[in-house]
Structure formats: structure tokens, C-alpha cells
Amino acid sequence: MMKAVRFHGQKDIRLENIEIPKCGKGQVKVKPAYVGICGTDLHEYEEGANIIPTTPHPITKEKAPLTLGHEFSGIIEEVGDDVTDVKIGQRVSVQPIIYDGTCGACRDGLINCCDNNGFIGLSGWGGGLSEHVVVPRSAIYEIPDSVSMELGALVEPLSVAWHSINISPFKKGDAVLVLGGGPIGLAxxxxxxxxxxxxxxxxxxSPGRREFAKRLGAHYTLDPTTDDVVARVRELCGGVGADVAFDAAGVQVGLDQALKAIRAQGTLVNIAVWNKPAQLQMNDLVFREKKYVGVxxxxxxxxxQVLDAIASGALKPGPMITGKIQMDEIVEKGFKPLVEEKDKHVKILVEVSPC
Ligand SMILES: [Zn+2]
Structure with a gap:
């Protein structure tokens, strides 16, 4: 048996003993080292199952209770018979997307847009918050020797940010507006x-999060409750506005400001998950030829790309880690401070089997 942190329902997360999963063909068994707690985990905990399936997931056929943890690093401890290109003892980061490989999006290589998509640690196939997890060979990425296992657990949220930039028209030398200083905005x-x-x-x-934004690379920070965001961004960008804006906040007032704060033909990239429908001022797009893109x-x-950027020193995400806790502290020292002390925390890591 092994310990696992499992989601049962709203405000109901339990540390339990469950069966150790078996490693089959095309799979590797990983011993999780560090696991990040994500905003999605918090949302499921606070509001109840939304992404976590309560009826069998179309791919995993599993439903709650399910093991949590989709941002994690670990050590390979077993490989399936036919897996020959990875070794026991290798340090890896797990890319958690579950996809069917057969829908139109998957056939185009867009596994993130799969009609049936899910995540290890949310939709079944176990999760990082357990002593052992079995994942497809294709889900693992070797962590370079120079990158710590702690930073290996940040690769998932950093990849969300990295991908949003890949999708955007951003180019070196651009002026950019970022809305929201939560973990994804900071990434x-x-x-x-x-x-x-x-x-x-x-x-x-939040003043605390503006400080994190500066520490992680922002040249200027604005407080949207007191600063005129549109006027300030235009002023800071030579009177024309930002080339690209990234919305990692997902609130109507921010959307309105960002659409106005980007230059003519500028692009607003939405990363935020919205809780309710929003309004888009279409004429802001039409009369200035602006673009709105979802990622x-x-x-x-x-x-x-993210692992290479950390290894080269281009990415220095260490300050994002604001706490380390144990599996049995997940609610008291993990979820609660992340909800109640947003100003102080960005990413809390759970040390499952630290190394
Ligand atoms: Zn698909």
C-alpha cells in the first residue's frame, strides 16, 4: 500500500492508503519528489468538483475520489517491458495532459485542445501527491543535472506561460502588459x-504580489485600483500602447483596460479561466485592428524548452517557491494559506520524497 492525497469532494481532501499502481507496457513508474499546489486544485477544493470527473472520465474511466497533484518532479523507479530509452534513477518532470490521440485537435498535434482531455492528478491515472505514480513514457521529460528537483516541479506552470508566449505574436524587444500577479501571471x-x-x-x-512581480522581472507595476492602467501603459509605451497583453486575471475590468491599453494591431492573449461570461467591446477590436486570442x-x-531555459539560466523561477510542506499538511499549511494569505504565497511545494 502507499499514501496518497485524494480529492473526495468540496472541502474534503484525505490522506489515504491505496494500492500501489502497476507499471505496464509503454509506462514508467515515478516516485514523486516535489509537487506544486495549483490554483485549479484550490478551486476544486473550495468550490467542489469542476474539472475532476464525478462520472467516469472518457479516457481514464475513473471518477472521484481521485489522487491530486499535476505539477511534479520525481525519480523513475520502474519502466515497462518495452520502454528502452529511459533508465531507473532518472530525474524527470511529468507533463500531465491526458489526451485521446484520435480527435481532430490531437491529429493536428494540439493535445492541449483534445475533445476528451484531462490531467494526471485531476482526471485519473493517479497523481503526484502519492508515493508512486505510473504515467505514459511520453509524459516524462528528463531534468538536466543542473536543475533542482524543486524547480522541476515548477516546469508545468512555467510551460503554461511559455506556451502562451509561443502562441502570441510576442517578439524580443516588445513592450508587454501582464494582468494578474498570481502564479501564472508571475510565470x-x-x-x-x-x-x-x-x-x-x-x-x-495585491501589494505583496506586485513585489513578487518585480522580483520575477516586471519593470513596472501598476495598482488597477488607484492607477489609470490605460493611460499609464500608453505613457510607458511611447504613447502607442503595449504590443501584447496577457490576461492571467480573468476579470471584466481588466479585460476592458487591456483591450484599450494595447496598440493598434496589438494582441490580447487570454490565459485566464473565466467563471462566467464576459463582454468584449468589439469596436475596440474593429477600429484598431486588434486581436483577442485564447490559449x-x-x-x-x-x-x-522550459527545462532548457532553466538549465541555461535564462529562467530563474526560484522566488516563486514560498513554502514547502508535507503530505499530511496539505490542507492546513497548503490550501488554507494559499487561499487566505494570497499576498504572501505564490507556489507551495509538497515534499513527497524529497531528493
Ligand atoms: Zn483528442
Missing amino acids: VIQCLRARGAEKIIASEV TTFVQGDFR
Whole structure:
């Protein structure tokens, strides 16, 4: 048997003893080392199952209770018979997307847009918050020797940010506005800095998170409750506005400001998951030829690019880690501070089998 943190329902997460999964063909068994707690985990905990299936998931055929943890690093401890290109003892980061491989999006290589998509650690196939997890060979990416296992657990959220930049028209030297200083907004700032943004302007309500934004690479921070975001961004960008804006906040007032704060033919990239419908002022798009683009998670290859960028020193995401806890502290020292002390925390890692 092994320990696992499992989601049963709203405000009901339990540390339990469950069967150790068996490693089959095409699979590897990983011993999770560090596991990040994600905003999605918090949302499921606070509001009840939304992404986590309560009827069998079309691919995994599993439903709650399910093991949590989709941002993690670990060590390979067993490989399936036919897996010959990875070794026991290898340090890896797990890319958690579950996809069917057969729908139109998957056939186009867009596994992140799969009609049936899910995530290891949310939709079945176990999760990082357990002593052992079995994942497809295709889900693992080797962590370079120079990159710590802690940073290996940040590759997933950083890949969300990295992918959003890949999808956007961003180019080196651009001026960029980032809305929201939560983990994803901060990851976007860090990735933009690594990729040569000339001006990064972050708009965030919380003073603590504005400080994190500066530490992770923002050149300017704005408080949308007191600053005139549109006027300030235009002023900081030579009167024309930002080349690209990234919305990692998902609130109507921010959307309105960002659409106005980008230059003519500028692009607003939405990463945020919205809780309710929003309004788009279409004439802001029409009369200034602006673009609005949605992005979600990452595709094959983004993990590799992020790991290489950390190894080269271009990405320095260490300050995102604001706490380390144990599996049995997940609610008291993990979820609760992330909800109640947003100002102080970005990413809390659970040490499952630290190494
Ligand atoms: Zn698909």
C-alpha cells in the first residue's frame, strides 16, 4: 500500500492508503519528489468538483475520489517491458495532459485542445501527491543535472506561460502588459523576461504580489485600483500602447483596460479561466485592428524548452517557491494559506520524497 492525497469532494481532501499502481507496457513508474499546489486544485477544493470527473472520465474511466497533484518532479523507479530509452534513477518532470490521440485537435498535434482531455492528478491515472505514480513514457521529460528537483516541479506552470508566449505574436524587444500577479501571471513575467521583453508592465491589486512581480522581472507595476492602467501603459509605451497583453486575471475590468491599453494591431492573449461570461467591446477590436486570442496549457515540446531555459539560466523561477510542506499538511499549511494569505504565497511545494 502507499499514501496518497485524494480529492473526495468540496472541502474534503484525505490522506489515504491505496494500492500501489502497476507499471505496464509503454509506462514508467515515478516516485514523486516535489509537487506544486495549483490554483485549479484550490478551486476544486473550495468550490467542489469542476474539472475532476464525478462520472467516469472518457479516457481514464475513473471518477472521484481521485489522487491530486499535476505539477511534479520525481525519480523513475520502474519502466515497462518495452520502454528502452529511459533508465531507473532518472530525474524527470511529468507533463500531465491526458489526451485521446484520435480527435481532430490531437491529429493536428494540439493535445492541449483534445475533445476528451484531462490531467494526471485531476482526471485519473493517479497523481503526484502519492508515493508512486505510473504515467505514459511520453509524459516524462528528463531534468538536466543542473536543475533542482524543486524547480522541476515548477516546469508545468512555467510551460503554461511559455506556451502562451509561443502562441502570441510576442517578439524580443516588445513592450508587454501582464494582468494578474498570481502564479501564472508571475510565470508569464518570468518567461517574458527570459525571452527579451524590453518593458514588462504588471497590473495587480495585491501589494505583496506586485513585489513578487518585480522580483520575477516586471519593470513596472501598476495598482488597477488607484492607477489609470490605460493611460499609464500608453505613457510607458511611447504613447502607442503595449504590443501584447496577457490576461492571467480573468476579470471584466481588466479585460476592458487591456483591450484599450494595447496598440493598434496589438494582441490580447487570454490565459485566464473565466467563471462566467464576459463582454468584449468589439469596436475596440474593429477600429484598431486588434486581436483577442485564447490559449490553454501546453503542447509537446514546451516542457523541453522550459527545462532548457532553466538549465541555461535564462529562467530563474526560484522566488516563486514560498513554502514547502508535507503530505499530511496539505490542507492546513497548503490550501488554507494559499487561499487566505494570497499576498504572501505564490507556489507551495509538497515534499513527497524529497531528493
Ligand atoms: Zn483528442
